[in-house]
Amino acid sequence: VDSDGDGIREDSATGTPFKVTLGTTSGNEMRQQLTQIFKENMLQCGIDVELYYLASSEWFADGPDGPLFGRRFDLGEFAWLTGVEPSCGLYLSSAITGPIEEGFGGWGESNETGWSNADYDAVCNAAASSLPGTPEYEDNHKEAQRIFSQEVPVIPLFLRLKVAAARTNVVNFSVDPTQNSELYNIYELDLQ
Known part of the structure; x- marks a missing residue:
């Protein structure tokens, strides 16, 4: 409900405006542009977003x-490297960042969301x-992805396009979107 007409929804009981923060890294034009677009889109829904960059x-x-x-943080935006294989281990309950003595995985873990789901943990x-290629492997990954897509602990925004070029006499050159470098298979490259 927007009782005061300022375009921002409020809690009907307290009148507190619906406001969240969104943080990301500074010095990255694409991320800053993305957060500005997100802020504008949320304002159209009546949600105020305060942006900050570190x-x-x-x-x-x-x-x-x-x-x-x-x-x-309320909301955070950052790039995450992915592989061809599903990375369900990133969001296991045992990977929740936090103090080990309190039952968390430690501060160096990957589940920065704090999301926990016992069924997801079991199938992941x-x-x-x-073994990859077995029905158990594929079926359990599919079930983990189904649970993840129903609960949405994170929202993947997009995959970054990778483009590379090589001379026509270079053999075995290919682009793999899961690799950090176009030279991931340098030992296979050769000239004709």
């Missing part, structure tokens, strides 16, 4: 002080302990 070393610092891995662990 140096990568500060944003990605381990917890408890680092905002991302210390889980001290079953997939990880199965």
Whole structure:
């Protein structure tokens, strides 16, 4: 409900405006443009978004002080490297960042969302302990992805396009979107 007509929804009981923060790294034009677009889109829905930008070393610092891995944020935007194989292990309950003595995985873990789902953990662990190409591997990964897509602990925005070129006499050159470098298979490259 927007009772005062300012375009921002409020809690009907307290009148508190619906406002969240969105953080990401500074010095990255694409991320800053993306967060501006997100803010504009949320304003159209009646949600105020306060943007903030931090140096990568500060944003990605381990917890408890680092905002991302210390889980001290409302919304966060960052790039995540992916592989061809599903990476369900990133969001296991055992990978929740936090103090080990409190039952979390430690400050260097990957589940910065704090999301926990016992069914997801079970099928992800079953997939990880199965051989690739087996029905158990594929079925458990599919079930993990189904649970993940229903609960949406994170929203993947897009995959970054990779483009590369080589002379026509270079053999075995290919682009693999899961690799950090176009030279991931340098040992296979040759000239005709």
